Amino acid sequence: MELTLIQKIAIFALPVIFAITLHEAAHGYAALKFGDTTAKMLGRITLNPLKHIDPIGTILVPILAYVSGGFLFGWAKPVPVNFGHLRRPKQDMLWVAAAGPGANILMAVFWAGMIKLAHLMPGSAYAQPLALMGSAGVTINAVLAALNLLPIPPLDGGRIAVSLLPYRWAAMLSSIERYGLFIVLGLLFTGLLNTLIDPIIDLVQHVSLMFYGLT
Template sequence: MDLNIVQKITVYALPVIFAITLHEAAHGYAAKHFGDTTAFMMGRISINPLRHIDPIGTILVPLLSLMLGGILFGWAKPVPVNFSQLRNPKKDMFWVAAAGPLANLAMAIFWAFMIKIATLMPGSSFALPLALMGQAGVLINAVLMILNLLPLPPLDGGRIAVSLLPQHLAYRYAMVEPYGMFILVGLLFTGILGSILWPFVTLFIKVLSAFFGISLG
């Protein structure tokens, strides 16, 4: 279904905000669970989007992505994590990093369930808006989950890789982090990032679609 820009903003607003902000809140919750209370003390373990919204990354960049097409891209204010305060820093880093993508996985499943509900109430005035918002939610969370699992520091996948590598290799790999965002932006603007992500995003959506017996095309 073709939507104008106002309709797109209406459909995508809530899924985008919660996909990005709950991703960050999940990192903070995991860090607190494993011993680092930095995010908790700063009030960042919250489902209140206002605590996580970055005006550029959470609003402006996703809005431009919707208008220009391509990969829906964005970010929230990173949740501060002091890995040295974790009870087992190298081991616990895995779970703190994985918490964000796992939150996106949970939200993708939630939005797929919303689409299933929409299919069960044909004729309702809420069915179409709910289905469209559900499709947006599945897509956004699939992209963010897979994007963040790329093994590139400072993305979550990079930190997961650091936690799994032997100490001497982990140290060298972590040194890539200051350049990670520049590499990511370069991959985005050259189109390489899309070529890497879309096959995995498409496969994930197909699996979710088959599991719930819904159309996500």
């Protein structure tokens, strides 16, 4: 069945909102646990999506990317973290950064469960919409996890790499943070981005579906 644009937006809206909300809230919660109260003081450790949504990056860009058949791309308002306030800044940075992609991987597993649930109620009017939304949720969260795990600051993978590298190499990697977005856009427009993240996307999708015997 060919879906209308409105139907496609309806199917993708909830997974996108949950994906970015839980991703950012996970960063703030992890930062709080490791000693930084910045996100808490600014009210960003919340499941209220309005606190995390960027009108352009969360709504307009993903819709345009999807409609044009391009790479599903977007962003949210980043949760502010003062790494200097962490108890062990360099070491704890790893866990704060990993919390976001980790939340997306867990959500991919959750949405795979919705696909399984749809399979358990054949003939129901809710089965197909639930399966489509579940599939969208798995894909969106797999893409977000994979994209954020690229070792390019200020992406989460860049923070993880800075945490793990010796101080000299960590400082060199941190120095390119101001150019990080341009590097990602360059990879996107040259087609190299898909080459780098497709294996991670496939792995997250496969593991999520395998969890429920769907592969």
